[in-house]
Amino acid sequence: MEDKSWWHRFRRTEAFAGYTLISPTALYALLLLAAPLATILAYSFLTDGDTVTRIVWEFTFENYITTWTQPIYRAVMMRSLSVSMMVTAVTVILAFPVAYYVSFHVAPDRKSLWLFLITIPFWTSYLIRVFLWKVILGYNGVINSGLKSLGLIDEPLTFILYNVNSIVITLAHAYAPFAILPIFVALEKIDRSLLEAGQDLGESRLMTFWRVTLPLAMPGVVAAVLIVLIPTIGDYVTPQLIGGGKIPMIANLIQSQMLDQDNRPLGSALAVSAMLIVTVVALGFVLLNARFLRVKK
Structure with missing residues (x-):
């Protein structure tokens, strides 16, 4: 009963109205900005495979080591x-x-x-x-x-x-x-x-x-x-x-x-x-x- 009453009071606050107003924009940003960035970040820790299996799902720092140690990349x-x-x-x-x-x-x-x-x-x-x-x-x-x-x-x-x-x-x-x-x-x-x-x-x-x-x-x-x-x-x-x-x-x-x-x-x-x-x-x-x-x- 307390949770319901708390939720009822919260829905009538200006904060809830503000969150409701920005939620479509926040969801849009999450899907179109955060999700691709998270995907790129996840890929950067994976292993490159062969011509058949292009990506091996094994965690590695090798890509970052190559990025920062190879003279051409630097x-x-x-x-x-x-x-x-x-x-x-x-x-x-x-x-x-x-x-x-x-x-x-x-x-x-x-x-x-x-x-x-x-x-x-x-x-x-x-x-x-x-x-x-x-x-x-x-x-x-x-x-x-x-x-x-x-x-x-x-x-x-x-x-x-x-x-x-x-x-x-x-x-x-x-x-x-x-x-x-x-x-x-x-x-x-x-x-x-x-x-x-x-x-x-x-x-x-x-x-x-x-x-x-x-x-x-x-x-x-x-x-x-x-x-x-x-x-x-x-x-x-x-x-x-x-x-x-x-x-x-x-x-x-x-x-x-x-x-x-x-x-x-x-x-x-x-x-x-x-x-x-x-x-x-x-x-x-x-x-x-x-x-x-x-x-x-």
Whole structure:
């Protein structure tokens, strides 16, 4: 009787109403996010079999030992991390001035137009945008043709495509709106009277930006960093097309193990290792940001 009465009281609480409201979303996330992650994690501890039995249900750490001890896997993992960090740095550094200009220098009635223009790249497929950059950077692409028509070069430049720099440029352009928007939102929340107070106290514009604007905008910067860093380290299309398949990243290696070599346990171990590295790097950045804000205070 007590259980029934407790359940009856609980059903009438706001907590129960909240759980009921979020339960469809929670179930959706559990089925489509947690279940695949759990499957990948389970596969990573299994043993690769022969051509008949592709997976042996025997628990092993061999896949992780191979992932972390084989030089080729470590090299590709470090390359993926370095490329992702370069893309994140370039994207955020270029996105901040754009977001700052729109927030502080564009008239309020025209900000929506600027945001509309910023989101125009979303109108086309990501794959199409990557192909367009391949056309721009190609041997007979827009840049080489333009430089040749101006008489600046005699032969097409070959170093602007199929290398790390071209991958960074393409990914930075693709993820620029994802970095601009959260920074813009953070800048919009800043009370302008705080900036005026800083200047009234004798601070220069540069010091006011460093001591007031930047710390208050850091939540947006952190969001932009995470939004760019996490997906770019696992990008598959850009290294394949812009890198010409010559500069594989971790996603290309996972695809090769999963599909080409049909070694799902090792491919799963690579995927889990990449996720762990991203988690550690992201947490490290968040902690450094928190320390930066404490120093500013």
